Amino acid sequence: MTGSGRAPGGEPAERREAGRPEPGRQAGPRRASDELGALLARVALGDEEAYAAVYDRTAGQVLGVVRAVVRDPAQSEEVVQEVLLDVWRSASRFDAELGSASAWVMTLAHRRAVDRVRSEQKAAERERRVPSSATAYDEVAEAVEARLERERVRRCLASLTELQRESVTLAYYGGYTYREVAELLGVAIGTVKTRMRDGLIRLRDCLGVDA
């Protein structure tokens, strides 16, 4: 398991499963992120113990998304360190009004990962990265809660149209811009933009995540 792990991790995941059919407003995700949010509030005060707990809850996810985008293991680890340090440094800037704590962390992670690949982007590097959501899945942890989450996301991704799914996974896991996605799929730019939005909306509704 991931270090000291997300001890209660399996449980919220179960709850999420149970609450899924009716998009539970106050169900699992919110509760779990409230805990993370509370931890972040303590981190903002310089609480290193709380930070260790935040690390244990988020490092695996941060590494997962960063590695999906960046690919190179050494670079991925660098970016993960930057992201997690960002979390430490700017915990005081987390605002629960603007979204859940985990969404905040994941947004930092994804953006840093994308910024890294784009700033270093040479054509050759770009080619090395295989834009496949399947590959992203292959590398995921054995952790039970991760597997449940993965199953849930996989099921919801399957409910998207093919073009929505491809647009979303190429953008999110592949770190491509919508223009690049349009090019890769041979689809009009406007179409890709709409599919990305529609796909995420459908995903959001399917996951029953709280806004």
Place this chain on the structure above:
Amino acid sequence: MRFRRDSQAVSVHTLAGAYTMDAVSQAERARFERHLAGCDACRQEVRGLREATAALGAAAAVRPPDALRDKVLRTAAQTRQVPPALSEVPAPRARDRRRLGWRPRITVAVGGALAAVGVAVAAGVVTYGMQNRLDQAQGRDLTVAAVLTASDARMMSAPVSTGGTATVVMSHREHALVFTAAHLRSLPAAERYELWLIGPAGARPAGMITASGRGRMVGPMVLSGLSAGERIGITVEPAGGSPRPTSPPVVMLSLAGGSR
């Protein structure tokens, strides 16, 4: 009836998905964030989409190397933290909002078609407001808001023959309209644009037009007490203004809208 700005507003809004997934260029990111600052509905949407992308990220979780934990915790302990932002809203957003000088929810309520004009209008509110006493500006802002949010609000836009664009948002229910223009050709110091309400009984002066700032924004100017069948027009007049038009209009907009 024309909704010239409609497609533009829609296309900005469509970017919500791509933006949430960082699938936009730096410039687009900045542009969309400016849009977000004035769009409650968009922020709400992005918030929801972010939860979805967070789940995508969580699904990709891998087991981090054990050594990473020590390294990160140790580095953190030696890293100074950023102090909290002192305003209620995050700093960049506060700056945007100040520049827009506008309550985002008002433009949102008008809907996609008018949102773009709302922003254009909002940009002008600041300019105009600075030239007036605050209370006047506030009273006018309320009228602007009433027009923009009226259920029968319509937007019309037309090119000005000498250059630029004139736009009107009007509400018959409010008996008022909001006029803005942009990119009007500069005039010699001795001349100015004058706005007219033109009805069956002739033209009545509706105010001198002052363009300023980047894009030579005009207004918003609020005209109330409209009568049925009136049109709005602009002419070029001596700088002091004229009691009645002395030159042919450079633009004319029928206030009846397309549905009549």
